[in-house]
Amino acid sequence: MESSMKSFTLGFVHHLKAFKVFLECSTEYMCMEKFIDENLPNIIVSIGKKGGSSLNVLGVGSGSGKIDFEILNKIQSKCPGLSIHNEVVEPNPEQISSYKELVKEKGPGLNISFTWNQMRSEEYEKQNKERNENKKFDFIHMIQMLYFVESIHDTIKYFHSLLETNGKFLIITVSDNSGWHPLWKRFGFHFPSNSLFLDVCKTLDEMGMKCQIHELPSDINITECFIEGNEIGELLLDFLTGTVHFRETAPADLKTEVLQYLRQPQCSREENGKIFFNNNLHAIVIDY
Numbered sequence: 001m002e003s004s005m006k007s008f009t010l011g012f013v014h015h016l017k018a019f020k021v022f023l024e025c026s027t028e029y030m031c032m033e034k035f036i037d038e039n040l041p042n043i044i045v046s047i048g049k050k051g052g053s054s055l056n057v058l059g060v061g062s063g064s065g066k067i068d069f070e071i072l073n074k075i076q077s078k079c080p081g082l083s084i085h086n087e088v089v090e091p092n093p094e095q096i097s098s099y100k101e102l103v104k105e106k107g108p109g110l111n112i113s114f115t116w117n118q119m120r121s122e123e124y125e126k127q128n129k130e131r132n133e134n135k136k137f138d139f140i141h142m143i144q145m146l147y148f149v150e151s152i153h154d155t156i157k158y159f160h161s162l163l164e165t166n167g168k169f170l171i172i173t174v175s176d177n178s179g180w181h182p183l184w185k186r187f188g189f190h191f192p193s194n195s196l197f198l199d200v201c202k203t204l205d206e207m208g209m210k211c212q213i214h215e216l217p218s219d220i221n222i223t224e225c226f227i228e229g230n231e232i233g234e235l236l237l238d239f240l241t242g243t244v245h246f247r248e249t250a251p252a253d254l255k256t257e258v259l260q261y262l263r264q265p266q267c268s269r270e271e272n273g274k275i276f277f278n279n280n281l282h283a284i285v286i287d288y
């Protein structure tokens with residue numbers, strides 16, 4: 001029965017469609033923008049070589065570049081006079097095109113150059129090693145992308161090794177205190193991919209890496225998930241369960257249980273007749 005459920009991480013198209021709906025229904029970007037405005041300046045205060053004239057930044061899993069671009073803007077405004085070279089690693093061609101459009105529109109006048117790597121982080125690592133590249137970066141970030149890598153441990157280890165002296169490495173993922181953890185702990189086993197359940201802090205701890213953690217409050221309005229046939233609700237359900245067409249393909253008992261569980265206080269709160277899923281994030285900062 002469960003074999004008819006397909007993981008949406010297998011195809012870019014459905015995943016992107018569901019991701020866009022999730023962005024519209026959540027405060028995901030709003031809370032990241034607040035973090036970039038209020039916390040990032042203190043984090044980047046020490047990056048870069050003393051007396052240097054440029055900074056190297058690396059974005060991994062950049063998507064459409066919306067948040068990456070805000071990070072670049074913030075770095076530029078805090079380090080006026082320094083040029084920035086920004087490398088992008090993003091496998092989805094549609095997302096890279098959107099990012100390039102954004103740069104075309106908002107980039108002129110900024111002292112930022114770009115290198116585009118349309119590939120997965122694993123391929124980027126392989127390519128660097130084959131070319132014997134000794135690249136170093138002052139700031140590296142992975143925003144909501146670690147769910148999709150082959151090994152979190154190896155990915156963190158490799159990208160941390162690319163940090164320049166005084167560099168900072170920022171990882172943003174869902175928080176242990178969000179509704180994602182109980183949902184995936186309880187049902188992840190039944191979902192077609194278990195990739196959304198990860199514990200970055202535990203991995204960092206096992207690796208002996210010290211980090212600072214910022215909790216970013218966020219929620220998703222999932223009210224429409226409970227209206228059968230509602231397109232937005234169906235796409236949100238797909239996003240929450242990592243499944244293509246969850247409502248059509250999941251066994252009936254699993255569907256009922258998931259829908260009931262989504263409204264429980266472990267996952268959501270009810271306010272003015274609306275249901276808000278806890279989407280709190282962790283912004284994890286790792287030093288050189």
Ligand SMILES: C[S@@+](CC[C@H](N)C(=O)[O-])C[C@H]1O[C@@H](n2cnc3c(N)ncnc32)[C@H](O)[C@@H]1O
Nearest residue numbers: 061062063090091092120121143144145148149
């Ligand atoms: C949830 S989106 C987040 C995009 C962006 N960082 C944001 O917050 O809007 C995850 C992104 O990671 C990319 N991705 C998936 N697997 C990847 C991998 N192995 N290496 C690099 N990027 C990957 C996807 O194409 C997608 O754009």
